């Protein structure tokens with residue numbers, strides 16, 4: 180049976196991802212290959228493979244980078260100790276941390292200096308969370324993932340508690356954790372501007388609106404991409420069948436065979452070429468000419484670091 184296709188707006192690359200990729204490309208053209216990137220510059224295999232072809236070498240640890248090399252640190256932000264380790268070596272260091280992640284780092288540091296216990300809402304083991312926790316001495320950041328975790332927090336002074344969050348969380352889940360924190364710590368200090376970034380919020384809102392008309396939502400993004408996983412969850416919770424896929428080859432035609440309308444979106448680290456590939460495949464298996472969701476265009480850009488501008 181034919182089905183309609185609607186493409187989310189906004190979707191795909193955010194300003195922080197655009198900037199991080201440009202940093203690697205500029206480093207390659209000004210320093211020549213290879214340049215060394217610690218961790219995936221952004222969580223997307225297509226992006227990483229593309230940069231590898233241009234001469235980027237991805238490493239897990241600074242120790243793997245040879246003396247005299249160019250060391251680039253990923254958009255997710257990096258622990259202070261790791262950046263210090265790199266700066267003490269004979270390396271050209273370029274930090275591609277998204278400015279909105281750096282904003283969270285600064286908040287955590289400021290709260291800590293002002294004597295607050297810092298609570299971070301985020302997913303244990305995620306690279307951005309490790310980077311944010313690594314801005315303060317070990318044990319100084321209290322990580323919570325769910326509202327239930329709040330009761331087990333051990334905080335010396337309940338009157339001096341501040342909260343920061345990972346930038347790519349579900350807005351709805353975070354609101355629940357925040358409510359639990361406010362209940363337990365009525366004087367909770369919160370940042371003036373939301374830590375969940377504009378790109379995460381806009382993409383989640385777009386999916387909520389897609390589900391008003393779509394029975395299936397396909398999210399392009401990597402398994403280890405936090406914001407992409409959240410988009411799938413938002414779609415599912417709003418009542419659609421929602422799937423997270425790497426590319427058009429991962430599409431199972433059974434998912435859409437009974438659909439009336441299929442929504443397509445992409446996480447903040449998934450390039451538009453993947454959206455085009457998926458839409459083309461959908462058209463070959465019964466999709467009609469795609470339409471685009473109405474949505475506010477994003478015009479945010481971030482300046483490049485001075486080392487590379």
Ligand code: SF4
Pocket residue numbers: 193194195196254277278279280346347376377378379406447
């Ligand atoms: S998802 Fe948000 S925080 Fe992450 S790189 Fe993009 S703009 Fe920055």
